[in-house]
Amino acid sequence: MPNWLKNAVFYEIYPQSFYDSNGDGIGDINGITEKLSYIKDLGFNALWLNPCYLSPFMDAGYDVQDYETVAPRYGTNADLYRLFDSAHKMGMHVILDLVPGHTSDKHPWFEESKKPQRNKYSDFYIWSDSAWSRPEGYSWVAGMADRDGCYMLNFFNSQPALNYGFNHVTQPSWQMHYTDERVAGTFDAILDVMRFWLDRGCDGFRVDMADSLVKNDDEKTATASLWRKARKMLDEQYPEAMLVSEWCNAPRAINMAGFHCDFILNHYGKLTYYAFRHKDENGQNKSYFCKTAHVSAHNMLRQYLDELNETCGKGYISLISGNHDTERISYMLDESELALAYTMLLTLPGVPFFYYGDEIAMRYIPQQSKEGGFQRTGSRTPMQWDADEKNLGFSSADRARLYLDVDRGDDAPCVRQQLEKPDSLINTLRKLIKLRQTYPQLQADGKPEILVCNDDGVLCYKRDDIAVAFNPTDRQAVLPMRTDRQIFVTGNATNDGDNTLLAPQTAVIFALN
Secondary structure, three states: OOHHHHHOOEEEEOHHHOOOOOOOOOOOHHHHHHOHHHHHHHOOOEEEEOOOEEOOOOOOOOOOOEEEEEOOOOOOHHHHHHHHHHHHHOOOEEEEEEOOOEOOOOOHHHHHHOOOOOOOOOOOEOEOOOOOOOOOOOOEEOOOOOOOOOEEEOOOOOOEEEOOOEOOOOOOOOOOEOOOHHHHHHHHHHHHHHHHHHOOOOOEEEEOOOOOOOEOOOOOHHHHHHHHHHHHHHHHHOOOOEEEEOOOOHHHHHHHOOOOEEEOOOOOOOHHHHHHHOEOOOOOEOOOOOOOOOOOHHHHHHHHHHHHHHHOOOOEEEEEOOOOOOOOHHHOOOHHHHHHHHHHHOOOOOEEEEEOOHHHOOOOOOOOOOOOOHHHHHHOOOOOOOOOOHHHHOOOOOHHHOOOOOOOOOOOOOHHHHHOOOOOHHHHHHHHHHHHHHOHHHOOOOOOEEEEEOOOOOEEEEEOOEEEEEEOOOOOEEEOOOOOEEEEEEOOEEEEOOEEEEOOOEEEEEEOO
């Protein structure tokens, strides 16, 4: 297990929307390097970059044309190597997005695979046995290659599925078992991609759709066997490199597949769903941190605690504020609610990830789809640096050239203006990260002990000798213990005899002795 993960706090960057260093309207690698000191000053010590590889950008870079070449819109490979080096000199780590499930239909592997003549890459992708055959239960594209067959898709037509075989072969005329030698080269090629970037300074990977490799693999045992090979390679050759999976099932991802971390995503029943984005059938906010606290603390934490119990000591659950695929967290929560949510993200066991702009409560802005983003596009707008600068400081380009337009509201939150306000969300987040770095008890390892968990919203848990309490409601609540040694508070917590009165929308971190 990489030792640095114990105190890692990640900052996710969507490269095309972070900072434009050359005035062409799109964010770039050098722009990220220029802003490293900002990220470091907030307390973040690790970065996750969304795909920055060569791509036709039919799916915002998740359609990879060349895994080992930086897209020219972002700069060069040398720019990315400099980013690695600059981050390391500042005590920071950088992980890249790995997209192993599919490539672009422009990838050289696929260009070879679709040829009618047998070659090294013929079996790198999943093909039916005839151009007229589209087996049920899968998505196919037909008539786009000279090869006599249809190719299987992951998501869009431009994303042919890489072939890792099938766990249960039901149609042997075109399906191959995952242990078949004909499909072994596919995962070997992905391992080569990982080595390429690790050798050049990358510190690991977030793995896109990590559970989707082997088909007809309901229990994911075959897919997990592939990732154990990757973990073995890391342990032997790159022991300080990490893997975090987009799996959303920590016991499978960590215990079975060997990932160091697994994301808790916005899936029904998960902590992030109940805490941040739970809606009723009428679309009304019913999440825990909403002032009316409709979800009980017990229901919010139940599945997280179950998975934590199964994985503790083997890997880490990764808690996220949001990401490039979800509505921004501010879409559901206001700034006082966000302060409570961030307190929880940074004090529960696990490795926290924050999406760029969530530190200032950037807004979700519904708009026309860009590069396959569709409804996700509204969470991918440019970072807002300074209200007094052109395009809020994101780019010096004319508005028409921007990758996406910035928030044009008069009250658009921006970094510089928030930094100048001591009680702003960004400064609250900075304090919380500093506390996490100061107190090992609040870092990734261990389990919380639940002290209070009421249906009225009041929650209190302890991490060794430090406790964290919440009242997310719009009413005063009573915590049945004193909080004499307060380390951090947002809202107001006042001792009253043997109890503490928690004002509406309060979170408090306090020492127990």
